[in-house]
Amino acid sequence: ARPLLLHSIDLLRPLGRSEALAFALLVLGMTLLEEETDTLQAATLFRESLAIYRHFNDLWGVAYVLNWLSITCVIEAEAPRPALDEKRIRVAAEYAEEALEIFQELNNAWGIAVVTNSISMLAYDQGDFERAWQLGSEAVDLYTEIGVHWGRANSYHTMADTAYRMGRYAQARQHVADGLRLTSSYRLVKYALLLLYT
Numbered sequence: 001a002r003p004l005l006l007h008s009i010d011l012l013r014p015l016g017r018s019e020a021l022a023f024a025l026l027v028l029g030m031t032l033l034e035e036e037t038d039t040l041q042a043a044t045l046f047r048e049s050l051a052i053y054r055h056f057n058d059l060w061g062v063a064y065v066l067n068w069l070s071i072t073c074v075i076e077a078e079a080p081r082p083a084l085d086e087k088r089i090r091v092a093a094e095y096a097e098e099a100l101e102i103f104q105e106l107n108n109a110w111g112i113a114v115v116t117n118s119i120s121m122l123a124y125d126q127g128d129f130e131r132a133w134q135l136g137s138e139a140v141d142l143y144t145e146i147g148v149h150w151g152r153a154n155s156y157h158t159m160a161d162t163a164y165r166m167g168r169y170a171q172a173r174q175h176v177a178d179g180l181r182l183t184s185s186y187r188l189v190k191y192a193l194l195l196l197y198t
Helices: 002-015 019-036 039-055 059-077 086-106 109-125 129-146 147-163 169-186 187-197
Strands: none
Touching: 002 019, 019 039, 019 059, 039 059, 059 086, 059 109, 086 109, 086 147, 109 129, 109 147, 129 147, 147 169, 169 187
């Protein structure tokens, strides 16, 4: 994906700012995060994408990039160091809350589900397990309602982790089992591995 995206960006840049360029930058940043190769470069790409989406007042694009900036901050905050970087987690929360507000304004169910799960994971990182549990449950319901199976599986993973941290071992096992049934049905290998790791 990376060479194709780089080629797309090279073709688009001479044409000036465009939503196509914003999208290509966004997807390249997502690819770098998936490879876990360069969070700094991913964040740079997301910021450029965000500036373009804001320029065109493309609210969906703005919200989606904000969610990815939030995820990037979390990855950076969890990087090996003596303790979790609380400042980065706060910045991540600000990005995610703004993204959620925009998706709510747009009444975009998919976006609301995606960011609700992101905020659930942030609450988990901050040690607020009750909030993580509540938001994770909301995300499962939202994803179920719109039929997004990978999102549901990801939320089951968050909830299983959260239940385990709260000492609710039976619930943790149940969420892992529910998630594995789902990932098996739809061949969601990445999320099956996450659940098995839990």
